[in-house]
Structure formats: structure tokens, C-alpha cells
Amino acid sequence: MIPETSERKPVLEVRDLRVYYETPKGDVRAVDGIDFTLYEGEILGMVGESGCGKSTAAMGVLQLIVSPGRIVSGEIILNGIDLLKISEQHLRQLRWSRLALIPQGAMNSLNPTMRISQQIEDVIREHELKEQRLSKVAMKARILELLQWVGLPERIYSMFPHELSGGMKQRVCIAIAIALNPSVIIADESTSALDVVVQRVVAQTMLKIKQALGVSMIMIGHDMGLMAQMVDRIVVMYAGNIVEIATVEHMFAHPAHPYAQMLIDAVPSLRERKPLKVTQGITHDPRNPPPGCIFQLRCPFVMERCRTEAPARQEIRPGQEVACHLYELQPDGSFNDVRTSASDS
Amino acid sequence: MGKIPRRYLLRRLLIFFLTIWASATLIFIIPRLAPGDPVSAMVGDMQNAGSDTENSAAIIDGWKARFGLDASLPEQYIRYLGNLVTFDFGYSISNFPTPVGEIIVRALPWTIGLLIVALVITFLLGNFLGALMVWSKTPRLIRLIIPLGLVFTSIPSILAALFLLYFLAYVLGWFPDANAYAIGQVVPGLNLEFVGSVIYHGTLPALAIILVSFGYWALGMRGMMITVEGEDYIQLARAKGLKPAYMLYRYMIRNAILPQITAFAITLGTLISGQVLVEYVFQYPGMGRVIYDNILARDFPVIQGSAFFLIVMTALAVLFVDLIYPYIDPRISIGREE
Amino acid sequence: MEPTPVLNASVNTVTPSKTMGRFNIWDTPWFNWRLMTGLGIITLVLLMGIVGPLLWNTDMARERSLTARLLPPIGFTNIRGVEGTWEHPLGTNNFGHDMLAIIIIGAPNTFLIGFIAAIIGMLVGIILGFMGGFLGGWIDNFILLASDVTLTIPALMVLIVLNSVFDRIDLLTMALIIAAFAWPRATRQIRSQVLTMRESGYVQMARLSGASTFDIMFREMLPNLMSYLFASFISGATGAILAAVGLETLGLGPQGVITLGGTIYDAYTNLALSGHLWWWWGIPTILLAVMFIGLLLINLGLDEIANPRLRRSSK
Numbered sequence: 001m002i003p004e005t006s007e008r009k010p011v012l013e014v015r016d017l018r019v020y021y022e023t024p025k026g027d028v029r030a031v032d033g034i035d036f037t038l039y040e041g042e043i044l045g046m047v048g049e050s051g052c053g054k055s056t057a058a059m060g061v062l063q064l065i066v067s068p069g070r071i072v073s074g075e076i077i078l079n080g081i082d083l084l085k086i087s088e089q090h091l092r093q094l095r096w097s098r099l100a101l102i103p104q105g106a107m108n109s110l111n112p113t114m115r116i117s118q119q120i121e122d123v124i125r126e127h128e129l130k131e132q133r134l135s136k137v138a139m140k141a142r143i144l145e146l147l148q149w150v151g152l153p154e155r156i157y158s159m160f161p162h163e164l165s166g167g168m169k170q171r172v173c174i175a176i177a178i179a180l181n182p183s184v185i186i187a188d189e190s191t192s193a194l195d196v197v198v199q200r201v202v203a204q205t206m207l208k209i210k211q212a213l214g215v216s217m218i219m220i221g222h223d224m225g226l227m228a229q230m231v232d233r234i235v236v237m238y239a240g241n242i243v244e245i246a247t248v249e250h251m252f253a254h255p256a257h258p259y260a261q262m263l264i265d266a267v268p269s270l271r272e273r274k275p276l277k278v279t280q281g282i283t284h285d286p287r288n289p290p291p292g293c294i295f296q297l298r299c300p301f302v303m304e305r306c307r308t309e310a311p312a313r314q315e316i317r318p319g320q321e322v323a324c325h326l327y328e329l330q331p332d333g334s335f336n337d338v339r340t341s342a343s344d345s
Numbered sequence: 346m347g348k349i350p351r352r353y354l355l356r357r358l359l360i361f362f363l364t365i366w367a368s369a370t371l372i373f374i375i376p377r378l379a380p381g382d383p384v385s386a387m388v389g390d391m392q393n394a395g396s397d398t399e400n401s402a403a404i405i406d407g408w409k410a411r412f413g414l415d416a417s418l419p420e421q422y423i424r425y426l427g428n429l430v431t432f433d434f435g436y437s438i439s440n441f442p443t444p445v446g447e448i449i450v451r452a453l454p455w456t457i458g459l460l461i462v463a464l465v466i467t468f469l470l471g472n473f474l475g476a477l478m479v480w481s482k483t484p485r486l487i488r489l490i491i492p493l494g495l496v497f498t499s500i501p502s503i504l505a506a507l508f509l510l511y512f513l514a515y516v517l518g519w520f521p522d523a524n525a526y527a528i529g530q531v532v533p534g535l536n537l538e539f540v541g542s543v544i545y546h547g548t549l550p551a552l553a554i555i556l557v558s559f560g561y562w563a564l565g566m567r568g569m570m571i572t573v574e575g576e577d578y579i580q581l582a583r584a585k586g587l588k589p590a591y592m593l594y595r596y597m598i599r600n601a602i603l604p605q606i607t608a609f610a611i612t613l614g615t616l617i618s619g620q621v622l623v624e625y626v627f628q629y630p631g632m633g634r635v636i637y638d639n640i641l642a643r644d645f646p647v648i649q650g651s652a653f654f655l656i657v658m659t660a661l662a663v664l665f666v667d668l669i670y671p672y673i674d675p676r677i678s679i680g681r682e683e
Numbered sequence: 684m685e686p687t688p689v690l691n692a693s694v695n696t697v698t699p700s701k702t703m704g705r706f707n708i709w710d711t712p713w714f715n716w717r718l719m720t721g722l723g724i725i726t727l728v729l730l731m732g733i734v735g736p737l738l739w740n741t742d743m744a745r746e747r748s749l750t751a752r753l754l755p756p757i758g759f760t761n762i763r764g765v766e767g768t769w770e771h772p773l774g775t776n777n778f779g780h781d782m783l784a785i786i787i788i789g790a791p792n793t794f795l796i797g798f799i800a801a802i803i804g805m806l807v808g809i810i811l812g813f814m815g816g817f818l819g820g821w822i823d824n825f826i827l828l829a830s831d832v833t834l835t836i837p838a839l840m841v842l843i844v845l846n847s848v849f850d851r852i853d854l855l856t857m858a859l860i861i862a863a864f865a866w867p868r869a870t871r872q873i874r875s876q877v878l879t880m881r882e883s884g885y886v887q888m889a890r891l892s893g894a895s896t897f898d899i900m901f902r903e904m905l906p907n908l909m910s911y912l913f914a915s916f917i918s919g920a921t922g923a924i925l926a927a928v929g930l931e932t933l934g935l936g937p938q939g940v941i942t943l944g945g946t947i948y949d950a951y952t953n954l955a956l957s958g959h960l961w962w963w964w965g966i967p968t969i970l971l972a973v974m975f976i977g978l979l980l981i982n983l984g985l986d987e988i989a990n991p992r993l994r995r996s997s998k
Contacts, residue, residue, distance in 0.1 A: 109578050126587050367832055371841055499975035507956070614836065618838065
């Protein structure tokens with residue numbers, strides 16, 4: 001259970017982040033103005049279908065966007081520092097020591113010509129302070145400690161990446177990520193390329209990170225079922241926008257946004273037979289999003305209002321925010337689902 | 346770093362020996378394809394070309410005895426191969442009774458010296474410039490050198506040699522036009538004047554080779570750097586906040602250079618051929634001049650011996666590079682073929 | 684020319700794009716300037732060779748003339764103070780042969796050797812490449828081994844031995860001999876392409892629908908290889924011309940045939956360099972350089988088409 005909103009301390013605040021990709025025919029709006037906050041000690045899940053912009057958002061936060069992409073505007077405030085306003089030098093210092101990444105596709109994320117030990121060592125050496133410089137012996141001990149922590153055998157130490165299996169490589173990436181005890185770790189689809197057995201091991205390791213080290217994490221993925229077991233809150237993205245942010249409990253019990261509902265419906269259940277819902281994918285041209293609500297072309301509950309006015313995100317109950325015109329603020333401060341009130345009268 | 350896998354080693358050695366055997370056989374067969382008895386033909390040709398062959402009868406007899414030209418072809422072949430293994434290439438006709446081997450040994454150090462110097466400079470310069478191309482802080486001047494270098498690579502080394510010879514040696518007179526050192530003016534040995542003279546004389550030939558080769562490496566390296574840059578591990582390296590110079594070297598160059606080394610082995614043959622021509626233009630007393638002088642003199646044993654020797658040298662160089670490669674690229678060492 | 688920034692990823696790039704508007708229709712890969720310029724150059728040279736004999740008296744390449752010896756090109760004066768004339772706009776050599784006529788005849792000859800050798804090499808490459816790539820097994824191993832060995836042997840050495848023994852080599856024979864060393868590269872390239880394509884979707888489909896091996900090879904794979912084959916041909920031709928020029932400059936070129944390299948050989952052995960008869964060796968040399976540059980540009984242009992990533996980072 002997460003503590004009350006007012007007691008939680010934010011470690012990462014993202015405000016109005018926009019990341020566009022240049023193409024000959026106009027900018028693709030991969031991330032089109034998202035706001036969210038990551039609180040200390042929580043795991044925030046980001047879900048959405050392929051192309052919704054979740055990975056791009058993560059890369060934006062990490063400042064790893066390369067041409068033809070660019071960050072157009074926004075604020076990325078990590079531990080009170082806006083990453084978009086600091087010098088390159090300063091950013092480099094903060095990298096990894098405060099903000100780390102567990103990459104997608106660990107198949108290729110390790111330098112093929114470096115031993116595992118070297119890959120862990122170089123980042124520690126880079127960021128360690130002169131006064132706290134580790135001796136060779138201490139360094140080796142630290143690296144072995146990290147390997148053990150993620151459940152890898154000692155012999156991995158001098159091996160090369162191609163000698164390891166996919167799951168082992170992924171765990172090496174995790175070991176590297178926790179090496180400097182960062183405030184935030186972003187895990188980008190870190191279990192997607194693995195088989196279920198290994199997935200479980202990796203997932204458990206991640207949970208261990210949160211519990212034992214108190215690191216705040218953003219987990220990006222598209223497997224809602226897996227998310228449910230690991231994250232505290234879920235951010236649902238569609239075509240570059242955040243449509244809903246809710247705690248896991250709220251999300252699965254009563255998803256508010258129609259798109260979130262679709263995603264939940266698509267999770268296969270062991271208990272009931274459900275017809276397979278085939279969805280269409282992002283239907284509009286990412287260079288030319290429709291005015292008004294981003295989801296209007298696919299929404300089964302679309303109204304006139306949705307075509308002209310983009311809905312603002314509202315907290316319809318504690319722990320659940322949604323950007324949808326279906327939810328109207330009542331005079332007494334609560335929210336009504338327009339569909340239920342319509343059928344009432 | 347790793348050990349050489351057996352299959353890889355065996356294959357490389359097989360190629361090496363096959364290459365040598367195939368070239369030896371070719372060199373054996375070719376003169377015998379011409380009508381008539383090779384030796385008499387050779388001597389006859391030489392006389393036509395005006396060479397001094399007083400003892401033609403003695404030469405012919407000496408050769409025939411030595412190589413048993415009266416014996417059957419297969420027998421000659423076996424003897425020939427046997428001789429090659431001991432590096433016995435026979436005698437020079439125009440300089441009888443100087444053995445071909447001696448002529449080669451005299452010229453070889455110059456060729457090897459020039460080759461190593463030119464190679465090392467070309468490889469380092471080319472790859473370094475190619476790597477720099479990918480770094481956004483590279484000054485514009487350096488960026489211009491690379492397209493220029495690329496244009497140069499399309500020009501065969503002899504042409505570059507001719508240009509350099511004409512402009513820098515004849516027109517401007519800045520460099521000498523022939524020889525490895527100032528013959529008669531400087532005493533060979535480990536003294537400063539000699540070494541200085543060697544460097545002075547060697548500059549233009551080396552330059553000719555370097556100018557036409559470095560662009561190829563620069564382009565290749567640039568291409569490889571671009572490919573490597575797109576790899577996932579570079580993204581992670583950036584996220585790690587490593588120092589740019591360190592990342593450039595350890596994550597990019599170190600990985601980009603691997604295919605360059607393989608390519609290097611393949612181009613060795615062309616390089617050595619090109620160098621032979623450069624030596625010829627500059628009258629540099631290496632194998633190039635030996636071959637050219639003896640083409641004029643129609644001295645086949647020397648031509649064939651030199652050609653064969655150069656082939657062996659190339660094959661050795663390729664084998665050497667092939668053998669070091671697993672030590673540099675760990676992915677090769679454990680079981681996998683390229 | 685702004686290459687992709689490697690080490691400065693997106694820090695403080697909260698700015699509008701600086702490069703918008705750089706894209707336009709001329710950006711399609713086939714229009715790239717390298718390919719166009721290269722083709723232009725080569726076409727010009729070929730045209731010169733084809734149209735030249737119609738416009739210029741090419742017999743002057745062989746006619747000896749005592750009076751018109753060692754004339755410099757138009758606008759220049761030779762060391763004896765004799766000026767160039769329009770009769771021989773590019774000068775004459777030691778024997779009074781007209782240089783313009785020489786290059787009009789010589790250029791196509793040089794090209795011819797290269798193209799013939801490259802075509803033969805490519806044909807062999809297609810046959811062996813397909814055989815090796817498709818059939819695999821020991822045939823493939825054998826072909827690979829043979830190519831590796833041939834590749835290792837420095838062609839020039841064997842060619843020197845060959846040409847020094849045989850005096851009367853004609854153009855065709857020389858092209859054949861050079862082709863004998865040109866086939867491995869084409870074979871290797873085609874073979875690796877075949878291997879990649881063999882596992883691709885449309886080939887699997889063809890197999891599943893019962894097409895014969897022959898059909899698959901020619902109807903499915905070959906058309907897709909076209910641009911690749913063209914690139915292979917160009918680099919093969921470049922290599923062949925290079926080998927040919929090397930031999931010609933050593934005096935081992937085809938006899939009785941005027942070639943650019945052979946002209947250089949004549950000039951060199953007649954001490955044209957020290958004698959400041961620069962046009963004798965210089966003009967064929969420059970023409971050769973231009974030809975090679977043209978071929979290189981074509982090669983680079985084709986490279987850009989084949990490898991899209993290079994496109995983004997180049998001019």
C-alpha cells in the first residue's frame with residue numbers, strides 16, 4: 001500500500017514533455033505533452049500499445065534522444081534539478097548515479113569486447129568520488145557482491161557477453177543499474193525479450209530492488225498481467241498522451257478511460273471465457289493528431305465534445321486520474337460517469 | 346583474451362599452404378606453356394633484347410642439369426617444389442652465376458621497410474580520421490581531408506607516384522627522384538646521415554602509398570562507426586554518463602575496428618602489388634625495381650623467383666593477421682566462425 | 684555536412700528543429716549526387732572514345748612525324764621554345780604521335796579490358812555464388828576455399844610472370860587473365876547475398892508453393908539482386924582496370940594496342956618525367972585519374988542506396 005498523497009516525496013517530476021521526430025513530411029509527435037510524477041519508493045508502470053510513445057518518453061527523461069528526434073519542450077525535474085536546464089558536464093555526473101536504465105533487449109546492450117567485470121567497473125570508476133576511491137580488491141568485491149545480488153554465479157566475472165544467455169545478460173544489466181544506488185531506475189521493457197521462466201526471475205529481482213534498496217522505478221511494458229504483479233501505479237499512454245494514471249487496484253477493478261478498459265479486457269483470464277477483442281492500433285496519422293481528444297477515432301463512447309475539446313486530466317477519486325470527458329465534476333466535488341447518469345434519467 | 350579455435354586455425358593454415366602451392370604450380374606451368382624448351386627460349390629472348398650472354402651454352406647446360414629439363418615433367422615438378430621449399434630459385438640469367446635468392450635478399454629489406462612504414466601510417470591515420478568523422482567536435486579542416494582522401498583512393502598508386510615524382514622531385518626539387526639513399530655520398534650503417542638519407546629518400550615512395558590508401562580506411566572506419574553508433578550498447582554507454590573520450594575509444598572504436606582488420610588482411614595483396622609499382626617509379630631498390638629491371642632483361646628466373654617470393658610474403662602476412670584476430674575479437678575465440 | 688551527433692545526445696535541446704526544410708524530393712536515393720556525377724563522368728569518357736574517331740583523325744596516333752615531335756599542348760611552350768598548335772591540341776610524343784588521338788583510342792581500350800574482365804568475373808560469380816549459397820555442403824566449402832586462395836594471391840605477381848613469358852598478348856586474352864583473378868570477390872559477395880535471401884520470406888513462400896530451384900533462383904532472387912550486381916560489377920571493373928593499368932605501365936600490356944597505361948610506360952622509359960615532357964605521361968594519367976574517380980563516385984552512390992544509414996549521415 002502506498003502512503004497518502006500528501007506524505008509522499010516526489011523524486012521525478014515530468015511536466016509537459018514533448019518529443020518530436022522529424023520526417024520529410026512533418027514532425028511525428030511521439031510524446032505530445034505528458035505530465036506525471038514518480039514518488040519515492042514506488043514502482044510506476046507505463047503501458048500502452050506499440051508506438052504509443054512510452055519508450056520515447058523514457059528516453060526523453062534519460063536524455064538519450066538522438067536525431068531525428070528532439071525534445072521540444074518540457075521540464076524533467078530529478079531530485080529538484082531540471083535536467084533540461086543543466087550543463088552537459090552536470091548531466092553526465094547525474095547520469096547513472098542518480099538515474100539509471102535497465103535497457104530493452106539486453107541481447108545487444110553489453111559491449112561485446114568487454115568482460116562483464118569491466119562493464120560494471122567502468123561506471124563505478126567514472127562516478128566515484130576521489131575521496132572514496134575503491135582499491136582493486138574492494139572493487140572486485142563490490143562487483144562480485146552485485147553479481148550475487150542479482151543471482152548470478154561468480155564465474156560470470158571474467159566472461160564476455162556472448163558467453164551468457166539472454167536472462168543472464170539481463171541480470172547483468174540490472175546489476176550495473178543498481179551499482180551506484182540511483183534514485184530512479186527506468187526499466188524499458190526489460191522482460192519482453194525473455195521466456196516466461198526467466199521473466200519471473202528477472203521480475204522478482206526487480207521487486208527485490210524496490211524493497212531492499214528503496215529505489216524508485218519506472219517500468220515500461222505492455223504486458224498488463226505482469227505489470228499487475230509488480231507496480232504500484234500504472235500510467236496508460238495512447239499516441240503520445242497520458243490518458244490515465246491509477247493505482248493498480250483501481251486500474252484493474254474499475255479502469256476509467258475507455259482505452260484503459262480495452263487494455264484490461266484484453267488480458268486473458270484463467271477464470272472466465274472472454275471473446276478475443278481485436279483492436280485496431282493507432283489509427284490517426286502521428287504527424288497530424290486530431291483536435292480534441294486523442295482517442296476520439298477509436299473510442300466507443302465518443303461524444304461531440306470530444307472532437308473539439310481535449311479533456312484535462314482530473315482526479316476522479318483518490319489514486320485515479322483520467323483525461324476523459326465521460327467524467328464530469330459535480331458541484332459536491334465528486335465525479336459522475338456521464339454514461340451512468342444518462343441511462344439513469 | 347581467448348584462444349584460437351581449432352577449425353579456424355586449420356582452415357587458415359590450409360588456405361596458406363594451398364595458396365603457396367597453387368602459385369608455385371602456376372609459376373611452374375606458365376613458362377612451360379610457351380612453345381619450345383623454356384631455357385633456350387629464355388636465353389634466346391635475352392639475346393634478342395641485347396643482354397650479354399656470352400656463356401649461353403654453359404647457361405643452358407647448367408640449367409638443364411640443375412632442373413633436369415630432360416627429365417619428365419612430373420619429375421621436374423617434384424624437384425621444383427623441393428627446391429622452392431629450400432628457397433632455391435635457381436640462377437639469374439643476366440647475372441649468371443648469381444643465385445636469384447641473393448638478388449632477392451639484397452632487395453627485400455628495402456621493400457619490407459617501406460611496406461611496414463607505409464602500412465602502419467596508413468592504417469593508423471586512416472582509421473583515426475574515420476573515427477573522428479563521427480565526433481561532432483571535429484574541426485572542419487579535418488572533415489575536408491577525408492573526402493579528399495577518398496578521391497585519392499580511386500587513383501592507383503603508380504599514378505600518385507608519378508605525380509609526386511614529377512612535382513615534388515623534378516619541378517620543385519624538394520625530394521630525390523631515385524634510390525633509397527644518397528649512394529656514394531653517405532656511408533651505410535647506423536649513423537645519423539645514413540638514417541636521415543634513408544628517410545629523405547623514402548618519403549616520396551611512402552607518401553605515394555599512404556595518400557592512395559588512407560582514404561579507404563577512413564571511409565570504412567566511418568561507416569563502421571556509424572553502424573556501431575546505432576547499437577544498443579552505445580545507448581547504454583551514454584546512459585552511464587561515461588567520459589566522451591573513453592566511450593569513443595572503448596565502446597566505439599574498439600568495436601568498429603574489428604572488421605577493418607579483416608578487410609586489412611584482404612587488401613594486403615593489392616597493397617604489396619601497388620608498392621611494387623611505386624618502387625619501380627621511384628627506382629627504389631626493393632623488389633619493385635628488381636622485377637622491373639629483370640622484365641627488361643627478360644631474366645625469367647629472377648622474375649619468377651621474385652614474384653613467388655612476394656606471393657609467399659603476402660600469404661604470410663595474411664596468415665599472421667588471421668592468427669592475431671581471435672585475440673582481438675573475443676567473439677571469434679569461442680567456437681564461432683565469422 | 685552534419686553527421687549524427689554521437690556524444691551530445693539531446694542535452695538542452697529544448698529548441699525548434701534547425702534542419703527542417705532540408706528535405707525535398709531530390710532526396711530520393713537514386714538521385715544522389717555521387718551516383719549522378721560518377722555516371723556523368725564515365726559517360727563523357729566513353730562518348731569521347733565513341734564519337735572521337737568520327738571527329739578527329741585517329742591515325743595520327745600511329746603516324747610518325749619528324750617535324751611534329753614533342754609538341755606541347757595548346758597554350759604551352761616546351762623547353763625548346765616551341766609552342767603548341769591547334770593541329771595537335773594535346774601535344775605530341777617522342778615519335779610525333781598525336782596525344783589527343785592516343786587518348787581517344789586508348790581510353791576505350793582501357794575501359795574495354797576492365798568491363799570484359801568484370802563481366803566475366805561477375806558471370807562466374809553469379810554461377811558459383813548461387814551454387815555455393817544455395818547448395819551448401821562441400822560444394823560451398825570448395826568454392827569458398829578456392830576464392831580465399833585466389834584472393835590471397837596478389838594478382839599482379841602472377842600476371843607479371845604470365846605477361847613476361849608471353850609476348851603477344853591481345854586485349855581479349857589480357858581481359859580473360861585478369862578475370863581469372865576477379866571472380867572471387869564477386870562470388871563471395873553474391874554468395875553472401877544468396878545466403879541472406881535464402882532465408883527470407885518470399886523465397887520460403889516460393890519453396891512452399893513447390894517452385895523448382897531453378898525458378899527460385901532466376902525468378903525470385905535474381906531480380907532482387909540487380910542493384911547489388913550492378914555495384915559488384917562497378918567495383919569489379921575498377922579492380923580490373925587497375926590491374927590492367929598496372930601491367931601496362933610496366934610494359935606488360937597488350938601488344939600493338941594503344942592503351943593509356945602503355946602510353947605512360949613509353950613516356951616513363953623515354954625519360955619524359957625528367958625531361959619535362961609532362962603532357963606525354965600527364966594527360967593519360969589525368970584521364971585515368973578522372974576515370975577512376977568517376978567509378979569511385981558511382982560506387983559510393985550505389986553504396987548509399989544500399990545502406991540507408993549512410994544516407995542520413997552524409998551530405
